[in-house]
Amino acid sequence: MIETPYLLFLGDAPDQLAAKVAQGIKDWRPDYATGQFRLEGCNADLGLPDLSIADAVEKGVKTLVIGVANRGGIISPAWKSVLIEALEAGLDIASGLHNLLRNEPDLAAKAKELGRTLHDVRIPNVQYPIANGKKRTGKRMLAVGTDCSVGKMYTALCVEKALKAKNAKATFRATGQTGILITGDGVPLDAVIADFMAGSIEYLTPDNDADHWDLIEGQGSLFHASYSGVTMALIHGGQPDALVLCHVPNRPHMRGLPDYQLPSLEALQDLALTMARIVNPACKVVGISVNTYGMSDEEAAKCCKDIEDRMGLPTVDPFRHGADRLAEALLAL
Amino acid sequence: MIETPYLLFLGDAPDQLAAKVAQGIKDWRPDYATGQFRLEGCNADLGLPDLSIADAVEKGVKTLVIGVANRGGIISPAWKSVLIEALEAGLDIASGLHNLLRNEPDLAAKAKELGRTLHDVRIPNVQYPIANGKKRTGKRMLAVGTDCSVGKMYTALCVEKALKAKNAKATFRATGQTGILITGDGVPLDAVIADFMAGSIEYLTPDNDADHWDLIEGQGSLFHASYSGVTMALIHGGQPDALVLCHVPNRPHMRGLPDYQLPSLEALQDLALTMARIVNPACKVVGISVNTYGMSDEEAAKCCKDIEDRMGLPTVDPFRHGADRLAEALLAL
Numbered sequence: 001m002i003e004t005p006y007l008l009f010l011g012d013a014p015d016q017l018a019a020k021v022a023q024g025i026k027d028w029r030p031d032y033a034t035g036q037f038r039l040e041g042c043n044a045d046l047g048l049p050d051l052s053i054a055d056a057v058e059k060g061v062k063t064l065v066i067g068v069a070n071r072g073g074i075i076s077p078a079w080k081s082v083l084i085e086a087l088e089a090g091l092d093i094a095s096g097l098h099n100l101l102r103n104e105p106d107l108a109a110k111a112k113e114l115g116r117t118l119h120d121v122r123i124p125n126v127q128y129p130i131a132n133g134k135k136r137t138g139k140r141m142l143a144v145g146t147d148c149s150v151g152k153m154y155t156a157l158c159v160e161k162a163l164k165a166k167n168a169k170a171t172f173r174a175t176g177q178t179g180i181l182i183t184g185d186g187v188p189l190d191a192v193i194a195d196f197m198a199g200s201i202e203y204l205t206p207d208n209d210a211d212h213w214d215l216i217e218g219q220g221s222l223f224h225a226s227y228s229g230v231t232m233a234l235i236h237g238g239q240p241d242a243l244v245l246c247h248v249p250n251r252p253h254m255r256g257l258p259d260y261q262l263p264s265l266e267a268l269q270d271l272a273l274t275m276a277r278i279v280n281p282a283c284k285v286v287g288i289s290v291n292t293y294g295m296s297d298e299e300a301a302k303c304c305k306d307i308e309d310r311m312g313l314p315t316v317d318p319f320r321h322g323a324d325r326l327a328e329a330l331l332a333l
Numbered sequence: 334m335i336e337t338p339y340l341l342f343l344g345d346a347p348d349q350l351a352a353k354v355a356q357g358i359k360d361w362r363p364d365y366a367t368g369q370f371r372l373e374g375c376n377a378d379l380g381l382p383d384l385s386i387a388d389a390v391e392k393g394v395k396t397l398v399i400g401v402a403n404r405g406g407i408i409s410p411a412w413k414s415v416l417i418e419a420l421e422a423g424l425d426i427a428s429g430l431h432n433l434l435r436n437e438p439d440l441a442a443k444a445k446e447l448g449r450t451l452h453d454v455r456i457p458n459v460q461y462p463i464a465n466g467k468k469r470t471g472k473r474m475l476a477v478g479t480d481c482s483v484g485k486m487y488t489a490l491c492v493e494k495a496l497k498a499k500n501a502k503a504t505f506r507a508t509g510q511t512g513i514l515i516t517g518d519g520v521p522l523d524a525v526i527a528d529f530m531a532g533s534i535e536y537l538t539p540d541n542d543a544d545h546w547d548l549i550e551g552q553g554s555l556f557h558a559s560y561s562g563v564t565m566a567l568i569h570g571g572q573p574d575a576l577v578l579c580h581v582p583n584r585p586h587m588r589g590l591p592d593y594q595l596p597s598l599e600a601l602q603d604l605a606l607t608m609a610r611i612v613n614p615a616c617k618v619v620g621i622s623v624n625t626y627g628m629s630d631e632e633a634a635k636c637c638k639d640i641e642d643r644m645g646l647p648t649v650d651p652f653r654h655g656a657d658r659l660a661e662a663l664l665a666l
Contacts, residue, residue: 197563
């Protein structure tokens with residue numbers, strides 16, 4: 001668990017997109033986003049108060065979160081002096097960077113000296129069990145996609161928000177680095193050892209109240225040759241009661257695989273449901289989440305309606321239209 | 334690659350079964366099995382010459398292979414002195430034990446001092462790529478199972494042997510510790526990081542002659558909640574042209590999962606083929622391998638015939654009946 005609230009470190013982000021992890025935290029966990037820290041040359045702005053390290057400590061911040069990608073994979077001297085200052089002022093540091101904080105000798109030494117924690121969320125810090133497949137109490141929804149990067153994390157976060165707005169018990173369960181930084185906890189599934197993948201998801205979504213929903217962030221796709229094993233482990237470890245199908249229309253090929261077309265939503269429905277019913281025979285597909293980025297409102301509405309007419313399932317772009325209809329479908333199960 | 338031939342270390346094996354890794358090497362790679370080394374109290378015997386370390390070196394042995402499980406996960410002082418002697422005499426050591434050779438300070442120091450290699454085949458020694466899903470030349474067969482531990486490794490080894498007997502080009506591709514020790518090479522798939530699983534199998538089964546068959550050892554089962562992700566990565570990384578379905582009749586439940594029944598062969602055929610055709614639309618199920626251990630010859634013959642009549646596919650216990658019919662089915666593709 002990463003201690004909250006956060007100071008969001010934007011560094012020298014060249015543009016707003018480079019700060020998308022920080023943006024995600026601000027969008028989805030505004031209570032955690034006490035302020036931002038920007039270096040000279042930073043072109044991103046979250047509209048949060050610019051705080052010095054000392055200001056942040058005074059406002060109760062517990063962790064500096066690196067909310068930006070580093071250029072060329074190098075933690076620059078300019079970054080380093082801020083990070084050291086943060087450790088000295090009593091903050092932990094959390095990062096999803098490929099190069100690990102713990103591999104920076106000066107940071108590691110300083111953190112050890114002062115008893116601070118360096119959270120490298122890209123790699124697991126837990127010895128996960130092997131999955132036992134035992135039925136757990138509580139309800140679980142999993143977002144599955146026709147492809148990678150179709151909006152599975154946003155879908156799960158939107159459904160969590162919609163359920164909470166209805167006073168339902170709901171917890172987003174992060175399975176990737178950005179999701180872990182947003183919520184402060186989760187499983188970096190792509191970095192887990194093969195034998196423990198499904199077990200890590202059982203660990204992430206334990207027994208819960210009968211009316212509690214875990215909203216599990218999906219990863220990869222059953223149809224993606226590079227990552228289908230990760231998706232498979234999510235389905236069997238997650239034991240979902242409900243699946244939401246996630247899709248981007250008009251993508252020319254599977255992400256990173258120019259030789260592969262996206263499957264139809266029908267094919268995804270059939271295959272994901274067959275797989276899920278091995279561990280939960282009652283599993284149902286409850287709705288469809290379409291990523292309509294780049295479409296006009298009219299185009300997005302038509303796209304969702306066409307899919308809804310064809311598939312006979314509630315179909316929305318949850319980021320554009322809200323996830324109310326998906327939340328209602330879950331509560332009706 | 335582990336250098337061959339081997340001296341098979343049986344240690345103080347309490348019975349023949351404890352030496353099953355050594356037995357597998359002797360059965361499947363007799364050319365590698367120059368001799369055995371037994372300690373006092375050893376109750377296993379492979380029928381190979383008992384060689385001292387000096388004898389083994391004189392006969393050209395390159396590697397001492399630990400062909401037995403260690404009791405309680407401890408490398409005893411009695412073992413240790415033999416292993417040190419082997420390093421001093423110029424041998425490498427290979428092991429599939431859970432506790433790693435490299436974590437034994439005295440072995441690690443001695444190997445480093447002398448320039449010997451300690452092969453811990455339980456963990457990868459390669460940085461595998463992420464799978465790219467590109468079509469490769471050559472043919473590939475994958476053994477898939479209704480459950481774990483149904484004979485997928487033996488099936489692939491038997492088919493390799495039957496193909497070679499017909500002068501066909503064939504290579505068994507190991508994906509587990511025992512298979513790696515038998516052949517001296519392979520991918521310990523269960524220990525690979527999630528994101529690289531499918532890529533490790535592409536790496537293991539690269540472009541080859543158009544008439545060459547890779548016989549890929551299966552792992553887990555699409556129907557096994559603990560390990561289905563591993564199986565999925567094998568199917569998508571392996572790009573199989575042919576699947577052989579592997580089954581044990583009359584098992585009361587999925588291995589290690591008392592709440593789960595085994596699927597039917599029909600269900601396995603449908604699901605494995607659907608998955609395989611995502612990466613290789615021409616993939617076919619060519620036959621069925623039944624593990625008839627414990628049956629009489631008559632019972633085994635009847636069991637295979639009943640399944641063959643029902644499924645319409647060549648059905649054998651390859652260990653009992655040979656894998657000729659499976660090899661013929663591959664060559665007829």
